[in-house]
Amino acid sequence: MIYYFSGTGNTKFVADFLADRLGDEVVSMNTLIKEKKMIDDRSRTPVIFAAPIYAWRYPLVVENLIKKAKINRNKNVYFIATCESQYGKTDIYLKKIAESISVNYMGFAALYMPNNYLFGGKISTPEQTEQILTEALPKLEKIAKRIQNNKKFCDKDNTPAAFLMSGAINTAMYKFMVSSKNFKVSDQCISCGKCEKICPMNNIKLVKGQPVFGENCTWCFGCITRCPKKAIDIKGKTEGKRRNVCPDYKAWMIKRNM
Ligand SMILES: Cc1cc2nc3c(=O)[nH]c(=O)nc-3n(C[C@H](O)[C@H](O)[C@H](O)COP(=O)(O)O)c2cc1C
Numbered sequence: 517m518i519y520y521f522s523g524t525g526n527t528k529f530v531a532d533f534l535a536d537r538l539g540d541e542v543v544s545m546n547t548l549i550k551e552k553k554m555i556d557d558r559s560r561t562p563v564i565f566a567a568p569i570y571a572w573r574y575p576l577v578v579e580n581l582i583k584k585a586k587i588n589r590n591k592n593v594y595f596i597a598t599c600e601s602q603y604g605k606t607d608i609y610l611k612k613i614a615e616s617i618s619v620n621y622m623g624f625a626a627l628y629m630p631n632n633y634l635f636g637g638k639i640s641t642p643e644q645t646e647q648i649l650t651e652a653l654p655k656l657e658k659i660a661k662r663i664q665n666n667k668k669f670c671d672k673d674n675t676p677a678a679f680l681m682s683g684a685i686n687t688a689m690y691k692f693m694v695s696s697k698n699f700k701v702s703d704q705c706i707s708c709g710k711c712e713k714i715c716p717m718n719n720i721k722l723v724k725g726q727p728v729f730g731e732n733c734t735w736c737f738g739c740i741t742r743c744p745k746k747a748i749d750i751k752g753k754t755e756g757k758r759r760n761v762c763p764d765y766k767a768w769m770i771k772r773n774m
Contacts, residue, residue, distance in 0.1 A: 517559040520566040521545040521578045521716070523736025524632035525762030526598040529649070530656065531566045532765035534596075537660035540564075546716035546736075549577055555585035562592040562622065562663060565610075569597045569626070570735065571689040572604030572681035577717070577734050582613050593619040594663060598629040600636050604673055604682035623669030625659050627652050632760045634737055634750070639758040649768065696733035699740070701726055704747040711739035711748060 518540055520531035531542045540561050548555065557563055567578045574582075574597065587593060595610045597603055607624035614621035630640035630648045640648060662669060696719060707725035719732040720739060727739070727748065740748045741759045749755050 517557055517561060518542045518564045518566060519545050519548075519555060519557075521549075521568065521575060521736075523568065523738040524741045524760070525764075526627075526629035526632060527566050527568050529629070529762045529765045529768070530596060530598055530627055530652075531564075533656050534564060534566070534660055534663070536765070536769075537657070538663060545578060545581055546714075546738075549581060549716045550718060555581060555587070557585065557587045558589050560590055562590050562594060562666075563587055563619070564594045564596060564663065566596040566598070568736075569599035569603045569606060571686040572602060572678070573606050573609055573686050575734055575736070576690060579609065579613060582610075583616060585617055587617065587619050591619045592622050592666070594622045594669060595624045596659065596669075597624070597626045599626055600631045600633055601628065602673065602678075602681070603671075604678040604686075606682060607672060609682065623671070625655075625662075625669035625671045627655055627659075630760060630762060632737070632741060632762065634740060634754050634757060634759075639760045641758070641760075645760060645762070649763070694733065694735045695731070696729035697731075698751040698753070699729050699733075700749055700751050702747045702749065704745040705743075706745055706747075708744060711743060714738050714742060 518531045518534055520527050520542060522528040535542045565582060567574045593614055597606055603626045610624055611621045629652060630645040631637060705726055709722050711727045712720045712722050717732045717734050719730045720727045740754060741761055746759060
């Protein structure tokens with residue numbers, strides 16, 4: 517069973533690829549979190565978790581969901597992350613979580629994906645997205661083969677700063693930065709309600725047709741990136757910036773006759 521969390525589509529692409537190669541099913545952790553449901557897995561296939569890297573770790577909401585997961589049958593658990601460039605010591609944190617829920621940690625693998633991160637350098641153009649996804653395919657194939665052959669993943673970041681990034685810097689980001697208090701809505705808003713519907717944290721409510729943000733944002737940036745009118749911005753940060761949502765895996769493959 518493949519459990520994925522995705523704000524801007526990269527990790528969903530990876531999860532759908534693996535489901536296709538492994539003949540397995542996907543479960544959206546966005547939906548589980550939104551509906552306040554737990555993971556109670558009874559599948560025969562290994563459990564695969566896939567999530568983006570947020571500040572050199574899995575997103576806090578995803579770590580918290582996995583910490584409460586019940587994995588009842590196949591205890592082999594793989595962890596995959598999508599990121600722009602750095603994942604720090606994510607593997608160490610995930611190994612500890614795996615131990616705490618008494619499953620077999622089958623390792624960590626990272627994939628470099630198109631840049632959709634509004635605070636992280638230049639957002640990928642459609643051409644760059646195309647190139648990066650094409651370059652990711654060989655590693656995705658290898659990941660699928662390792663799972664099929666019951667082999668562990670072994671990606672590691674051995675740079676000295678990695679501990680600091682996944683530790684103190686990660687904590688500081690959640691404490692001082694992660695919030696929707698500077699999100700603003702322009703008069704381009706058409707009250708379609710897409711933002712409210714997709715927010716995994718139930719942090720958006722439409723009031724008189726306009727999105728109002730609560731205090732439970734996790735910075736997946738799904739609302740900003742997927743708004744059909746680019747009507748949501750972070751004050752002073754995202755105005756005029758390109759938005760990039762990763763293409764749907766199946767549509768992408770069909771377009772390439774793959
Ligand atoms: C809040 C936040 C923090 C991020 N931190 C990192 C990071 O530390 N390292 C990195 O390489 N990418 C980082 N990124 C980029 C994402 O990991 C990357 O775009 C990921 O593939 C997004 O997955 P998604 O499209 O499935 O949401 C960050 C993105 C967000 C939204």
